[in-house]
Amino acid sequence: MKKSFLFGTVGLMFVLLLQNCKPEKNVAPPPTDPDSLYIGTTYTIAKPYRFPTITNPYKDSLTVEGIELGRRLFYDKHLSSTGLLACASCHRQEFAFSDAGNAKSTNVFGTTKRNAPAIENLLWAGSVVGGEWTGSLFWDGRANSLGAQAKDAFHGEQNMDIPNLIAYLKTDSTYTRLFRKAFGRPGDVTEEKIYLAVQQFMMTLISSDSHFDKVMRGQEQFTASELNGLNLFTAADRGDCTHCHVPQNGTILFTDNFYKNNGIDSVGSIDDYIDKGRGAITADPNDNGKFRDPSLRNIALTGPYMHDGRYQTLDQVINYYSDSVRTSGTVDAQMFVVVGHPDGKRQFTQQEHDDLMNFLNSLTDTVFTHNPNFSNPF
Ligand code: HEC
Ligand code: HEC
Structure with a gap:
């Protein structure tokens, strides 16, 4: 019994060995250039939760x-x-x-x-x-x-x-x-x-991995102040920020990618904006002073703010929307639709200011800023 088992095993190994030694047919000789057959490995981007469909x-x-x-x-x-x-x-x-x-x-x-x-x-x-x-x-x-x-x-x-x-x-x-x-x-x-x-x-x-995203995915929870800040951000009679820095069609890019003038400059004529912005591209004076709505994701990290970096801090930006909105030729009508504040000045209380800050801070994504796939390869 023991002997035939041993011979059987050795015999099988021998057959396997022989098979491996058979000259292979129909296989191209090894390329002299190891990359010659290479056409790249397909990379697929997964759409994060509540982001828009990728049409790019x-x-x-x-x-x-x-x-x-x-x-x-x-x-x-x-x-x-x-x-x-x-x-x-x-x-x-x-x-x-x-x-x-x-x-x-x-x-x-x-x-x-x-x-x-x-x-x-x-x-x-x-x-x-x-x-x-x-x-x-x-x-x-x-x-x-x-x-x-x-x-x-x-x-x-x-x-x-x-x-x-x-x-x-x-x-x-x-x-x-x-x-x-x-x-x-x-x-x-x-x-x-x-x-x-x-x-x-x-x-x-x-x-797509900020505290905000994790709350959306049901993995974390807002503090009371952050939640209040979100409500101020969306409420038609308070911040009304969503009109421009939107959840686009219910998605959460925090920009609608349109060009608008949010009223930071006061000029006599639409030809007087120091930086004509979109108007210089379209050659339509009605586009003067308009800039693409910036995304507010990671906003705590990306100061100074506005196209010319005029505001050093996020506090100053909130103060701007609270007290200093200006009127000029191409300012977006949506700056002034805040219910109860026809001059566009939201007049935030100190508590509202702080809540809004806390909400904006919840958009910071440290997974993104530490992702090793994005870092310096040298
Ligand atoms: C000297 C600093 C500087 C360097 C170097 C630089 N950029 Fe920029 N980048 C800017 C500035 C300033 C703007 C805004 C310009 C504008 O909008 O007119 C900008 C805008 C951009 C934008 C547009 C972002 C948006 O929201 O539309 C992208 C993308 C970008 N840069 C990528 C690059 C790439 C890629 C390179 C290297 C080839 C590069 N930048 C080199 C300063 C720089
Ligand atoms: C009518 C559209 C509109 C509304 C409403 C609006 N914004 Fe803006 N926001 C813009 C535009 C456009 C810019 C860029 C302007 C520029 O650079 O000249 C901007 C810039 C900003 C910036 C600076 C972004 C950066 O990267 O520099 C912050 C922060 C901001 N808005 C927050 C808010 C908050 C908070 C609210 C609500 C209180 C709000 N916005 C309401 C259109 C709007």
Whole structure:
């Protein structure tokens, strides 16, 4: 018994061994270039709870390698004429990718015209217009995709010299490998692919794990003050903030991506706004002084506030909506529909002010600001 069992086992192992030694048919010889067959690993974005459906067509072209490449380019200071400035110099993760408390930023030419906004949930910054998806990036919406936006920033802030840059990228084996993997053969390094890769990385910058989100998902609870702040935020006769920084169709991006004038400037004529904002893009004077409603997610981290960074603190912003709303030619009518406050000044009590602050603070997402997938890869 014992003997035949032993022989049986040895025999079986022998057969298995023989099978493994059989020359394999129909298998291509091993590629000399290990990346030659690579066309990228599909990356799918999951829609967070109560976020809008993703209609951005670029979602279908995301690859793990494209995102990795984009992240590297985003953090690489070589991509500027001075060699000192990367996208991440002005868009810092710990500040939800805004600029570390600076009202204006320093680019290779001097000072930026506007305040650097957060980069978060921007794959939703756009909508289908006339059957075609159109993005609305920057305060004035001048870029219609994140790729176009990246191109604008590489030239406008970093003064990137394309031939030099491509030469640099081609000498770096990590970059050439990633370009090949992200975009398949022949894997040439091109200007267009630089923008597409950065776009891919920025599409993954999704913030949906604040205390507010956890309350929405039933995982945490609001304090009494936060809940009161939320009610003030939405109430038609108190803050009425939702008219613009909305739960869009019941979703929770905290922006409707429209261009509006919220009354921060007082000017005699609609031609007098110092920064014409949207009007400079559409050449329609009725758009002068209008800017895209900013998202209020991570708002506690992204000061100073407004397109020109005029308010240092969130306290000052609440005081503005409470006491200083101004009237001028293109101010949005929705600033003045607060029931009982036709001049738009909400006149918050100190308690309401504090509750509103606590609610806005509940939008801070430290999972986002600490996510290792978004950090500096160098
Ligand atoms: C010198 C600082 C600086 C650098 C460097 C910089 N940015 Fe910006 N960024 C800004 C400022 C200022 C704005 C606002 C400009 C405007 O709206 O007119 C902005 C706006 C943006 C926006 C628009 C956000 C929104 O809500 O619409 C995105 C996205 C962005 N930058 C990404 C990038 C990328 C990608 C790079 C690198 C290629 C980059 N930035 C480099 C300062 C900078
Ligand atoms: C009529 C539309 C509208 C209403 C109502 C409104 N806002 Fe705004 N809000 C805007 C616009 C537009 C901006 C950007 C203006 C600019 O930069 O010139 C803005 C900017 C802000 C900012 C600064 C954001 C940043 O990133 O710099 C905060 C904070 C803010 N609003 C909070 C509130 C609160 C709180 C309420 C309710 C009390 C409110 N808003 C009501 C349209 C509105």
